[in-house]
Amino acid sequence: MKYRRCLFFLVFLLFSKKLKAAQFSDAESLFKDLFQNYSTEIRPNQNLSEPTDVHILALLFSVNDFNEVSGVISIVGGFLLKWHDFRLTWTPNNYGGIESFPISKKKIWVPNIFLINPANKMEAVGSEDFVVRMFYSGTMAWVPGGLFKTMCDVNMYTFPFDTQKCSFSVALWGFETSEARLVPEVNTSTMETTYYSPNAQWELERTIMKYSDIGNAVVELQIILKRRALYFIINMLAPILLLSVLNPLVFVLPVDSGERVSYSITIFLSFAVFMSLISENMPKSSEPMSILSYFLVLTVAMSTLICILTIVTLRLHFKDSSTQVSTKVRFVLRVLQLKCLCKPCTKVKKDARIRDVINVDNTFAPSNKEQFEEPQDDLTWKQVAEAFDETFMYYFFFIVLVQWVILGIMIKS
Incomplete structure (x- = not known):
């Protein structure tokens, strides 16, 4: 401490001498x-x-x-x-x-x-x-x-x-x-x-x-x-992601609850609110527009389609059970469930088995033919509606996954 005081005093003397050298x-x-x-x-x-x-x-x-x-x-x-x-x-x-x-x-x-x-x-x-x-x-x-x-x-x-x-x-x-x-x-x-x-x-x-x-x-x-970007991730992207996951779950909601249409419309309006929030942070210019704007437009379009399909499945669910399910509805359901892709393979196996039966004695042919005849499906409209619900849910979950993967790739690139 003593040496520090001495050093400070010497420095002060040097500076004071230099300052005194320059006069007004x-x-x-x-x-x-x-x-x-x-x-x-x-x-x-x-x-x-x-x-x-x-x-x-x-x-x-x-x-x-x-x-x-x-x-x-x-x-x-x-x-x-x-x-x-x-x-x-x-x-x-x-x-x-x-x-x-x-x-x-x-x-x-x-x-x-x-x-x-x-x-x-x-x-x-x-x-x-x-x-x-x-x-x-x-x-x-x-x-x-x-x-x-x-x-x-x-x-x-x-x-x-x-x-x-x-x-x-x-x-x-x-x-x-x-x-x-x-x-x-x-x-x-x-x-x-x-x-x-x-x-x-x-x-x-x-x-x-x-x-x-x-x-x-x-x-x-x-x-x-x-x-x-952390603020926008927490307050904008995370809610949009959660709403995207909730959107297809409308097809899991029981029909008897009576809340399907209101649920899907609520999700639709939520996406519309987020579109307005994003537009407030965007310049009023069309070139170039944000990828997130295009993403939200597609998501709102998907939500609109979900609302329409929800109403259609409700219509099928409450149809008269005494009426037979039309072949067109059966065909659309089979196409959506991708069963039509397996139909050629099933037909080839069936034809091979029938050719084997032809070689059997004619007395047994009628009974065997009846054995290989395709049974008729006794589907009701309620079962068809439930099948559509399950199929739509898987489709839209897949679409949501693809949407977010593409969004991530485009932003990263």
């Missing part, structure tokens, strides 16, 4: 000498035929808001701008060791940086509140910041597992490329995210800083954001 008169004299014949209207180049290089480094602090419906993204960020002004150089030893000091941007030449794809009005980046740091070598460092809004092309195809890419384009306004140009910092192709604060809805995957396709006069800043 030194700063006043330096300011007077630098700005005696200074003009803010002339670019800081000895040879005005050469462009003034303004080095830029973009800073990203947070994603303030991203409205996918309107396609507007707003971020809090800033720009580190550096350039050289040969008129503002001095020798520190002649002015009490002053190596740098802040100054208002109104006093010196400052590049006009504009965001050229704003979501509202077009304004210059940085106000007079952001001061410029001057160094004795003539290097100027200015770090303006603010809230920047721009339009973003939203692609909701894989919602809620989507990734969005938004671009901010900045340029020097009022200068030709032969006069002044923006130059990204050396060995820098990304934005600075050291002080970035994470967003609750979006995860920052990466950033890109490059020259725009327009030309070297514009620097494009790209932000790639990936949606945090």
Whole structure:
């Protein structure tokens, strides 16, 4: 503890000595000498035929808001701008060791940086509140910041597992490329995210800083954001999955309960509610639409078909039991149960057995023929309705499984 106090005291003496070396008169004299014949209207180049290089480094602090419906993204960020002004150089030893000091941007030449794809009005980046740091070598460092809004092309195809890419384009306004140009910092192709604060809805995957396709006069800043999908999985996808499983169970519900139609219509209305919830999070654009929207449309169509088939099976169940089941209904049931696929095999076996019987004595042929005659089914309408219920339940469970597998594959791809 004793050594720490001594070290702190020595450091304090060194800093106090350095601070005492620079007096107010030194700063006043330096300011007077630098700005005696200074003009803010002339670019800081000895040879005005050469462009003034303004080095830029973009800073990203947070994603303030991203409205996918309107396609507007707003971020809090800033720009580190550096350039050289040969008129503002001095020798520190002649002015009490002053190596740098802040100054208002109104006093010196400052590049006009504009965001050229704003979501509202077009304004210059940085106000007079952001001061410029001057160094004795003539290097100027200015770090303006603010809230920047721009339009973003939203692609909701894989919602809620989507990734969005938004671009901010900045340029020097009022200068030709032969006069002044923006130059990204050396060995820098990304934005600075050291002080970035994470967003609750979006995860920052990466950033890109490059020259725009327009030309070297514009620097494009790209932000790639990936949606945090857990909220939508729990509050949207999970209920839809459970409702999809409940939908075919209407065919298991006893007919005597009298709740079949109301059950199927309730499931149908639930899907309609989820369609409205998803549409609220979607931009009013048809290209491209979300896979989930197509999926819900197909699910609602399936739910509509289930409502219709529920009414049909109820109609069959309560038909007069004294009337015979028509051959058309029998045929449709056999087709749905895939029994028609086994019919040729059964017929071949039956014909082979009959040919064996033909070789038997004619006295026994009639009895044997009767033995191999196909018995007639005494089906009632209630049994037919129950058979349809069981068949429809298996079919729709299979359709639900296929739907979700295809949805997962399309989102992953």
